[in-house]
Amino acid sequence: MFKLVHQDKNSNARLGKLTTAQGEIDTPCFMPVGTHATIKGLYPKDVEEAGAQIMLSNTYHLFLRPGMEVIRKAGGLHKFISWHKPILTDSGGYQVFSLALLRKISDKGVEFQSHIDGTKHFFTPEDVIDIQRDLGSDIMMPLDECSHYPCIKDHAEVAMKRTIDWAKRSYKHKQEYKGGGPNRNQLLFGIVQGAVYADLRNICAKELVDIGFDGYAIGGVSVGEPTNLIYNILEITALVLPVQKPRYAMGIGYPPDILEAIGRGIDMFDCVVPTRYGRNGTAFTSAGKVKIGNSPYIEDFGSLDEGCSCYVCKNFSRAYLRHLFNAREMLGLTLLSLHNVYFFLDLMRKARKAIQENQFSEFKKEFLGNYNNSPCA
């Protein structure tokens, strides 16, 4: 299911191809996030056209709204949202810990109250697999317990051990269940927890590898810890993961973080940043971030990013985008979101090309030089 295509000669960056029921994904890849069954503000066709090979959607949100009854009857998530490429669904674990109210965690599972209407729910690891079976995603994630930052080691160890236990139950449940879902060839990844503690990460990774997942995610990163700690966790964890399986850094992140992670051997990324920043009027460009509402752009008739080939950059000026943003027009937010998603996807295309040519470190250095040193960054 995963083929290592090329290993960069001068870094840990690698080129891969992941095959799923709905199609192939070139890695390193970025997954735009469609929390409520929509990548906010964008038509699926435009996201596919921008080059997305896979998107992510959130089990917790879909379970609460529209609810599994509707998605089951629609024939699964792909049909419901009209997305024809692979989908990865998360386990809901992170959202239960960050969004839900009054959660109670035990070895059995997690009880929580909906952040929308306060209704009570209980997720076991088995439930979460069943939900994702009904969603029909191409890649499923098992329920895990994510530690906050900072987190004392004893607590991190308890969460890590529970994550391993739940991973085993998830794996077993997936092996045992028969039919019923719209997608018969779902992959299941393991999630490495262990907070900022190298030895815990190490133990967790090894135990998960023994179970034998289709890929491995590194969870509980980018939860408030300093950037160098994120890079460090990714690096040490990647080193104990099997070379022949895809590695996914959950919720990472900003362009520099993504490139640093690729250089440390990570293959898959997701983040809400492109659309969230777009809705707030910030564009990502090769010369850093552009806050489009700012006055220097009033009469700036250049495109957002001169070298960019997206629909937005080929058709609209910063002056027009600024006008839309200042007039509070939806179109401004959707155009910035589309550009940002394209920018992240294009960054991955360029990264893959650089790896293929054993030039990843040079590419990263040049990109970061332009991105970080611009006056508008």
Place this chain on the structure above:
Amino acid sequence: MFKLVHQDKNSNARLGKLTTAQGEIDTPCFMPVGTHATIKGLYPKDVEEAGAQIMLSNTYHLFLRPGMEVIRKAGGLHKFISWHKPILTDSGGYQVFSLALLRKISDKGVEFQSHIDGTKHFFTPEDVIDIQRDLGSDIMMPLDECSHYPCIKDHAEVAMKRTIDWAKRSYKHKQEYKGGGPNRNQLLFGIVQGAVYADLRNICAKELVDIGFDGYAIGGVSVGEPTNLIYNILEITALVLPVQKPRYAMGIGYPPDILEAIGRGIDMFDCVVPTRYGRNGTAFTSAGKVKIGNSPYIEDFGSLDEGCSCYVCKNFSRAYLRHLFNAREMLGLTLLSLHNVYFFLDLMRKARKAIQENQFSEFKKEFLGNYNNSPCA
């Protein structure tokens, strides 16, 4: 510039072709409205793909924001908004009377305060032509005085006479001005006023025809008067307008009103209804209006309108659109807006086909039968 292609044998409906600097327009036509230099929530490419041959934009709004300095420097409105087909700009008259604060009207022109920031401005008929010259629209409208409903005849007469005077000044100013604008072949229409008084409408129309405009608009309709009065005004006014010039009913309207107007010899329409209703969760369909947030649609996996070929109907279910609307997702509003714009444009395509086949009355009857008698209308 306008060619009468075919006259329906059984009604006053007619088929025409209007040629402008940016391209040809088949009439009867519907013009989606882009008030703030954007058809709310929609990419220009999608509106063009839906079949729009012309759009409308509002002089008053553009003048205030982003302001003429920006649009002049952008090289005109088409370039600024990346719209490659014809644009009609209104005169700002209607907005000055309906939106602006503290307006003072005299024969010289109209003083008003911006509804955005309270700044004071003065429009003469000549100013309004100059502004539209700089916008570079393909069809310009002269400043007019629009009466409210109800309006006593004496007041309506004063407004009508001022409208004629301003129309003469506008025409003269356009004849005299030299260069400067991005579009050298702009058309100028006259606007017939006269409230609900047939004799006033008659006088106004004849005086405007004597001036010799490129087309004629019927203004001051759909301002609160009963529907049968709207139809009546359109009918009697159309009868005194020249056969060989396009006729435009400003701000009309709902699908039934548009069809009734076509049957009375009107060629051009504009209205904010498709996008405004879309943003409020209402879709126009051949079986009437659908309020997508309603509970019957929770598990309705059919498309908005079974016979519709738009992107939305080909890809998404009512259940999905309802989910998006209820989760307050932007995508729900943009998809409904896109469908609605397509629906209006498609209605015009069907109307044109019916006229060509001398079947307009039958087409109208069948459409209205389906549209008005549906349980969800």
